[in-house]
Amino acid sequence: MPELEKIKIGIIGYGFRARGIVPDILANGSYQVTAIADINDEALEQAKGNSELQGVQLYKDYKKVLQIDDIEAVFVITPQFAHRDIVVDAFSAGKAVYCEKPMALTVEHCDEMIEASENASKALMIGQQMRYHAYLIKMKSMIDAGGIGRPVMLWLNEFRNPFPETMLWAFDKSKSGGLLMDKNCHHFDIFNWFTDSEPVQVFASGGSDVIHEPFGIKSNILDNAWVIIDYENGARAMLGICMFAGLAHLYESGVGTHMREMGVMCEKGMMRTEGFDLGRNIEVRYSHNRNSTLYRMETEGNIPDPYNGEGGHGILMRFAQCVRDGTAKPEASGQIGRMAVAIALAAEKSAEEKRIVKISEVLS
Ligand SMILES: NC(=O)c1ccc[n+]([C@@H]2O[C@H](COP(=O)([O-])OP(=O)(O)OC[C@H]3O[C@@H](n4cnc5c(N)ncnc54)[C@H](O)[C@@H]3O)[C@@H](O)[C@H]2O)c1
Numbered sequence: 106m107p108e109l110e111k112i113k114i115g116i117i118g119y120g121f122r123a124r125g126i127v128p129d130i131l132a133n134g135s136y137q138v139t140a141i142a143d144i145n146d147e148a149l150e151q152a153k154g155n156s157e158l159q160g161v162q163l164y165k166d167y168k169k170v171l172q173i174d175d176i177e178a179v180f181v182i183t184p185q186f187a188h189r190d191i192v193v194d195a196f197s198a199g200k201a202v203y204c205e206k207p208m209a210l211t212v213e214h215c216d217e218m219i220e221a222s223e224n225a226s227k228a229l230m231i232g233q234q235m236r237y238h239a240y241l242i243k244m245k246s247m248i249d250a251g252g253i254g255r256p257v258m259l260w261l262n263e264f265r266n267p268f269p270e271t272m273l274w275a276f277d278k279s280k281s282g283g284l285l286m287d288k289n290c291h292h293f294d295i296f297n298w299f300t301d302s303e304p305v306q307v308f309a310s311g312g313s314d315v316i317h318e319p320f321g322i323k324s325n326i327l328d329n330a331w332v333i334i335d336y337e338n339g340a341r342a343m344l345g346i347c348m349f350a351g352l353a354h355l356y357e358s359g360v361g362t363h364m365r366e367m368g369v370m371c372e373k374g375m376m377r378t379e380g381f382d383l384g385r386n387i388e389v390r391y392s393h394n395r396n397s398t399l400y401r402m403e404t405e406g407n408i409p410d411p412y413n414g415e416g417g418h419g420i421l422m423r424f425a426q427c428v429r430d431g432t433a434k435p436e437a438s439g440q441i442g443r444m445a446v447a448i449a450l451a452a453e454k455s456a457e458e459k460r461i462v463k464i465s466e467v468l469s
Pocket of ligand 1: 118165206207
């Protein structure tokens with residue numbers, strides 16, 4: 106098969122996340138980075154010093170990147186408070202857009218971004234790479250196969266270390282949308298995906314109990330919470346998040362800095378991830394027998410490395426397809442990004458007002 110021409114891309118925002126994802130973008134083989142914009146001189150210096158990015162045009166003003174005709178797509182990797190304006194401008198300039206999660210800070214902004222994408226007939230992919238996570242795709246395919254019945258109770262716990270010093274803006278709710286917005290939009294989306302139903306109401310209990318003045322600044326976001334979501338089809342999901350779990354043994358063993366695990370209780374059985382960081386294996390048990398099946402993902406043949414297993418590779422492959430074929434629709438679409446934002450807004454409101462919040466309250 107003839108090799109496809111690389112898609113010329115611009116990167117807007119060259120901070121912590123961009124510096125992590127750019128090596129994946131370069132390794133992917135579908136993209137050529139043509140230009141980078143960042144308002145911060147130090148970030149541009151970092152890009153200049155990256156030997157893999159030699160010859161890439163560097164700008165402070167993202168609009169300069171949007172003016173480059175042969176750039177087909179842009180990756181918007183700024184903090185979420187800046188997503189709406191840049192994304193809407195990018196579509197006006199006729200570019201396809203990969204926008205990091207969370208999509209935006211309000212449902213209205215999400216709607217404007219979706220409308221701009223539709224008007225431009227260009228793809229909008231939200232960086233919710235969990236939709237391309239090999240373990241989660243396996244779990245979802247077992248649910249869809251039907252043998253285990255409808256998901257009734259779902260849970261996901263993430264116990265981890267605080268946001269790093271590079272993300273000081275995240276400790277300011279007016280910029281990040283709060284902890285449940287920044288961190289857990291991924292997880293709310295997994296619940297939406299697995300239940301295949303509409304969220305109806307949310308109750309969250311959270312607090313700022315331990316992380317008060319990180320890196321010498323005042324934090325006004327939660328540092329721990331439980332969140333319960335009721336779905337239209339009767340399913341209920343529960344999320345636990347803690348940002349002050351030391352997990353020193355994980356650093357020492359090199360396993361990682363997160364502990365994330367999840368499970369789904371279905372009508373005729375259950376499945377759960379085994380181990381840390383959403384696990385390397387999925388354990389499945391059916392109610393009618395006492396045996397469990399362990400799906401060892403390494404031997405399922407589709408995960409050459411953790412980066413692929415995390416969905417990072419799949420989302421970049423899929424975005425390239427969507428840019429090349431205007432009719433292909435991203436799974437991590439503007440609509441799924443919007444619904445994750447809606448749950449996060451309802452959960453933050455619920456924790457603040459100490460009451461159940463209907464999703465309709467944040468959608469209207
Ligand atoms: N998908 C994931 O799993 C994942 C992981 C980490 C972060 N993120 C998301 O990525 C985004 C960026 O996070 P980060 O940790 O890299 O933040 P960061 O602060 O380290 O980097 C953001 C960069 O954007 C630049 N910037 C801000 N406004 C700009 C503008 N108007 N034009 C050009 N550049 C601008 C800043 O100067 C900074 O260099 C956030 O939305 C975050 O939630 C996603």
